[in-house]
Amino acid sequence: MSVSIGIDHVVKRYGENTIIPDLSVEIKNGEFFTLLGPSGCGKTTLLRMIAGFNSIEGGEISFDDKVINRIDAHKRNIGMVFQNYAIFPHMTVRQNVEYGLKLRKEPKDSMKKKVDDILKVVQIEEYQDRLPQNLSGGQQQRVALARAIVIHPSVLLMDEPLSNLDAKLRIEMRSAIREVQHQVGITTVYVTHDQEEALAISDRIAVMKSGVIQQVGTPEYIYTRPANTFVSTFIGHSNLFHATICKEMGFTGICLANGYRIEMDNLSEEAQNGQKAVVSIRPEEFSINPGIKARITETTFLGKYINYVLEFEDSMILPGQPSIEFTQDLGHSELLHQVGDIIDLRPNAAKINVYTQDQEKSLIKTLS
Numbered sequence: 001m002s003v004s005i006g007i008d009h010v011v012k013r014y015g016e017n018t019i020i021p022d023l024s025v026e027i028k029n030g031e032f033f034t035l036l037g038p039s040g041c042g043k044t045t046l047l048r049m050i051a052g053f054n055s056i057e058g059g060e061i062s063f064d065d066k067v068i069n070r071i072d073a074h075k076r077n078i079g080m081v082f083q084n085y086a087i088f089p090h091m092t093v094r095q096n097v098e099y100g101l102k103l104r105k106e107p108k109d110s111m112k113k114k115v116d117d118i119l120k121v122v123q124i125e126e127y128q129d130r131l132p133q134n135l136s137g138g139q140q141q142r143v144a145l146a147r148a149i150v151i152h153p154s155v156l157l158m159d160e161p162l163s164n165l166d167a168k169l170r171i172e173m174r175s176a177i178r179e180v181q182h183q184v185g186i187t188t189v190y191v192t193h194d195q196e197e198a199l200a201i202s203d204r205i206a207v208m209k210s211g212v213i214q215q216v217g218t219p220e221y222i223y224t225r226p227a228n229t230f231v232s233t234f235i236g237h238s239n240l241f242h243a244t245i246c247k248e249m250g251f252t253g254i255c256l257a258n259g260y261r262i263e264m265d266n267l268s269e270e271a272q273n274g275q276k277a278v279v280s281i282r283p284e285e286f287s288i289n290p291g292i293k294a295r296i297t298e299t300t301f302l303g304k305y306i307n308y309v310l311e312f313e314d315s316m317i318l319p320g321q322p323s324i325e326f327t328q329d330l331g332h333s334e335l336l337h338q339v340g341d342i343i344d345l346r347p348n349a350a351k352i353n354v355y356t357q358d359q360e361k362s363l364i365k366t367l368s
Contacts, residue, residue, distance in 0.1 A: 003063040009022055011056070011058030023042075023059075023213060027189060032181050032204075038209070049061060063154055076154075077153050077155070080148055081145055093129070096143050097146045098115055149186065153186060155189065157189050195236065207231050238353075240280055242317070254277060267364065283325040285347055285351045285352055294311060294326070307326075310345075
């Protein structure tokens with residue numbers, strides 16, 4: 001039976017090194033919850049704490065209302081899927097999937113039914129008599145998924161399960177994992193550093209940095225309303241501009257460093273006239289209209305889109321950004337631009353994000 005997971009002020013240390021200083025989050029019963037962040041942010045460490053593979057130096061982890069800190073890993077009723085599949089090479093697909101049930105002394109009749117059912121769910125019935133060496137990477141990962149689910153765990157934990165697959169297989173398998181999770185309804189905690197994967201597969205995402213959760217929300221909300229510039233630039237691409245809050249003479253909005261003004265009706269009460277700010281504009285939030293002048297320095301054809309790398313006045317943009325970009329949808333564009341062209345771009349005022357000067361807090365009204 002699936003459970004909710006409560007993580008309350010959890011701390012993880014290795015000697016003097018604190019990996020997770022103080023982390024709290026609630027994972028709902030039956031949801032697909034993804035821990036997303038760069039390498040070394042603590043996401044796998046947290047997953048291993050839930051699994052019981054890592055000790056907990058402070059705080060509590062609970063399944064429903066039962067604290068599990070002192071419960072051994074093998075007694076937590078979890079299913080685990082690893083990056084390297086971890087299936088037995090000398091066993092057939094069916095024998096691999098049966099393994100956990102045999103350890104639990106499942107009666108033969110019910111074991112056969114459970115294995116038959118899960119092989120059908122993960123679509124590997126026809127491969128049940130094959131050895132792993134005769135399977136593709138995607139098929140092996142389906143075996144690992146079936147073995148984890150067939151024991152009916154309370155929680156399914158998945159640690160970068162698709163990172164060893166090629167790009168096409170990753171897309172195929174993330175859809176398969178999502179579909180299987182929907183069918184079985186098991187609370188799932190999924191670890192990845194792949195932003196696109198997290199957006200495609202999750203009910204909610206927790207974005208992590210240096211052992212601290214920066215934001216928790218649905219994929220759509222995290223992408224459209226990132227809590228700070230770390231989230232904004234980690235998930236997708238964002239262009240960062242210097243700005244000043246302008247609230248005077250009937251105008252409310254932001255003024256960019258070159259004097260260009262963007263009227264906005266969704267600034268929070270905290271945004272004060274004259275306050276220095278940082279504006280985040282995604283490449284698709286620009287349109288070709290009278291606005292800010294930019295010079296095209298590079299073009300990349302991407303099928304449905306053309307991606308332009310842009311050059312603005314140095315005083316307008318935050319230093320250290322890899323590139324400033326604009327994405328043009330070819331399905332709605334007559335004119336294509338070339339390197340060296342000067343274009344006018346208008347930001348979409350309803351979609352851009354505004355942050356405090358330290359880049360840590362949004363100045364956009366939150367939805368109630």
